[in-house]
Amino acid sequence: MKKDVIISIKGTESVIEDNDTDNIELVTEGKYYKKGNKHYLSYFDSEEMTGYERTRTTLKIDGDTVSLTRFGEINSHMVFKEGVKHLGHYETPYGSFTVGVMPDSVNVDIGETTGNIRIKYMLEIDNSAKALHDLQLSIREA
Secondary structure, three states: OOEEEEEEEEEEEEEOOOOOEEEEEEEEEEEEEEEOOEEEEEEEOOHHHHOOOOOEEEEEEEOOEEEEEEEOOOEEEEEEEOOEOEEEEEEEOOEEEEEEEEEEEEEEEEOOOEEEEEEEEEEEEOOEEEEEEEEEEEEEEO
């Protein structure tokens, strides 16, 4: 059974080259469901967050592993498991490139009505370290 949820997203990006830090904050409606032992969250990205509209983001939480898939104007798949580097492909209307994510920490505390996810990771683009990210999601039933 799908439940309507409110998802609060806070993110910090610290760009390595120029020590510049950007913060994002978004509150959006989404869907939550559980299938077996896996939890799923799904929502549409906003233009403020990704620069593109009409992109659906789905998070699959499987124990201590979080998979993020985007489909729409942006297509990507990233897997966050503490201490494990994941390489993926990131497609935009302007071109595509290889991204790597290396999580320092992946903390998940999720139930069927509330939850918190925090992921700290290094982002690489075409095998070059670009930024440190701190992503926090809070989920509550709508």
